[in-house]
Amino acid sequence: MTTTDAPKAAPPPTGKRRIGDVVFAGLARGSGLLILVILAGVAAFLVIQAWPSLLANTSNFLTDQSWEANTRENPSFGVAALAFGTVLAASIALLLATPIAIGIALFIVYYAPRRLAATLGYLVDLLAAIPSVVYGLWGMMVLAPQLVPVYEGMTRYLGWIPLFAGPSSTSGRTLLTAGIVLAVMILPIITAMSRDVFHQVPQGHREAALAMGATRWEMIRLAVLPFGKSGIVGGAMLGLGRALGETMAVAMILSPSLAISFNLLQSGNQTIAAHIALQYPEATGYGVSALIAAGLVLFTITLAVNMGARYVVARGNKESA
Amino acid sequence: MSTRTTQPPAPGSKTGGNKFDLRSGTLPRRFPAALLAGCAVVVAGVLTLFSSFGLILWALMTAVAYAAIIVATSVRVEGGRKAKDRLVTALVYGCFLVAMTPLVSLLYTVVVHGMDRFSPYFLTVSMNGVLPSMDAGGVYHAIVGTLAITGMATLLAVPIGVLTAVYLVEYAQGRIKKVITFFVDVMTGIPSIVAGLFVVALWIILFGPGHTNGAAGALSLTVLMIPVVVRSSEEMLRLVPRDLREASYALGVPKWRTITKVVLPTSAAGLTTGIMLAIARVIGETAPLVLTAGSSAVSINWNLFDGQMMNLPVFIYSQFRMGGAVNYERAWAAALTLVLIVMLLFILARLVGRFFSPKTR
């Protein structure tokens, strides 16, 4: 008796599977999995296409600074100078952008008149909407000439610092100019992340600071900045990832050379992304394959930075929860 | 009761007995504004005297002078803590101004230089048959290419992106959810040039070396667009209240119809905003298209699968690389066209988000 009743008493909890549900769920799941396939494809195709040139390379890919890849035999190329230029340009951008972005975020969340705050926030977001090629055009045609006298002044008064040694570039097309434009481009990214965490600072913490007689700045120092630290760091690292991969602005502004140089006021250095964009149209022989190998290095660097950023933010969220 | 034995701290010691005062030296309410105006006038006068007046230099020097004077007076009148507060306030306002300087300068130059050549003629002719020496030609073919390439990228990325977001919000759980979320994050970080190289590598395997066409460009933009669409859609779907779904289930509506008839329509405005912002984001992408769609097409090409396809960002870049006076004019005018399109998308997206989102209260 009990055995025969059992199946009726306990039907499968989901009931019968409707055909619509099955199809729709399948589509949704398929899309999710497709993303994994695409990413695997990106990595796989890049490796496959980079491989021939890496095998044929007669120099050490990671330590060599020259780029003689456009041959059918014995190419010789390395990413050392490019990787250095990439990291240097992105670091300049990060150093310039982070403090300003924190300032803007504080301005929008705590200082600006409340009625204007949202609009002013949009204005900052607009910086992110401008295409990088337009930034390149502006950086090269407007900003670089403006900076020439500034650079001259810097070499005159700060020339004893190796970074600023003269003679400065007469065109202004230097790594520092590229770094400044990159800084403008990543400002909205860091600002957006910082704004988000500043909005999340519990009112209780802010009021606690004010109630014991803190000025606005002391309130920010006691309650806002410590709370927002992980978000700021995460935002800065996302900005760094963006700056590392940015192509056009650097390709159009920098007057490049393939050698490692610490001098920021003379033309020189080059980044991976800009090198790929400039070299690709002329690439022959092992050229394309070698550029794909360089792209793989860029991919790896940005991946590491982005994952670091997510990790910092996730850890911060866990701590404050 | 043992708690009663301890004595609380005696207050009032800091002010010394009965003498206490809540007033501190305070600068008059209008002082900062007046000082700022004063600085602006004086700096303008000095700069004009040395005949080196420049808008940016003027703003910069006014800001520095204002900050220095307000902090100095505040230290004297209000004391160190207040002065520090004033300094930070000046700095924070300064940061915002510093960020607005490039935005204003950039938009100003794009409009001023762009207007030289921006005309109905420029928008409606291509570069077909235009020789380097000629003062002619326009961006029609590039607008066509931009529309076709971005359109195809949108058609590919939006279904994949929105469905993935639906999967993450409504279906996925546990490990697979974490994995997909993680890789969407990874995808967000792919540099645009690497997306271009990916398609180059794929096209070499599929069609052999040297093939460029609009479809390749669209595919590289798709790779860049998918994670943006997933992220924004996910956020929008999560805003749909649980009760709405439960109300629908309670009526016996199956899950897939609940999603298509209740969840998606409720978040339609938000999804549209996200998609438009994603389009605005990729429509200006240059680097991947230089590699995939080619940079030398001059004629009108509506066929994504047949040969090189010009588009606005690459047009700007290639004219810039040619470097003649006419080329620069074309580059600026094309930049104006592109910026107008992006701004339009940007503003439309915000308007859709504001006016068409269902009122929650």
Added chain:
Amino acid sequence: MAKRIDVSGLHVYYGDFLAVEDVTMTIEPRSVTAFIGSSGCGKSTFLRTLNRMHEVTPGARAEGKVLLDDLDIYGPDVDPVLVRSEIGMVFQKANPFPTMSIYDNVIAGARLNNKRMSKSEADDLVEESLRGANLWKEVKDRLDKPGAGLSGGQQQRLCIARATAVKPSVLLMDEPCSALDPISTLAIEDLIHNLKEDYTIVIVTHNMQQAARVSDRTAFFNLSAPGKPGRLIEMGETNQIFTRPEQKDTENYITGRFG
């Protein structure tokens, strides 16, 4: 020194909306004054105007006079920052700074006024304030641990220690026990008893027994009608308010007939 507060003709607005209407009262030094009334009647709003904390809320403003021992805290040239270091506040939800240790939490406010405090002075102040908050014995061995690791009741006493370390003359408490269990509540009530020897204390509470237990004087706030501003209905010795209220509204509220 505990100080006395005289409020006269105080109105509080949120934008155009009048939230609290025409309050006049005197708060005696070295005593506990309780504000009671149904939710939304403006008693917390009014409390916040006593140290100008309402100015933190956008659009909120107060009109009228609040004298702290004859000094108008809304007078010209008065600095709200100084007002708040003279009139401290403890909030409904304990809010120690999550990134700071217990020690740093206590000393945070005092450091603002006195940067060059020596290590031994700081140590003394922390011990004194924590003893005053009946918390010293429980935390003296883990002063360098984060304040967020304490129990709810301990966190609230930490917040009281933090407020007293600034050496104010008045302590405002906005429903300090509403998130606590009965035992922690008792500990705080004990503490309030001790603190009133040196401070003027104002406490907003929803709990009438609590008001009866801890306060010397009680003020009853109520809305004249739904959507109308809150007003002070009656104020007097706690004993009198709870046994012989003069107003009908007060009696109805005390006896639980509404609210």
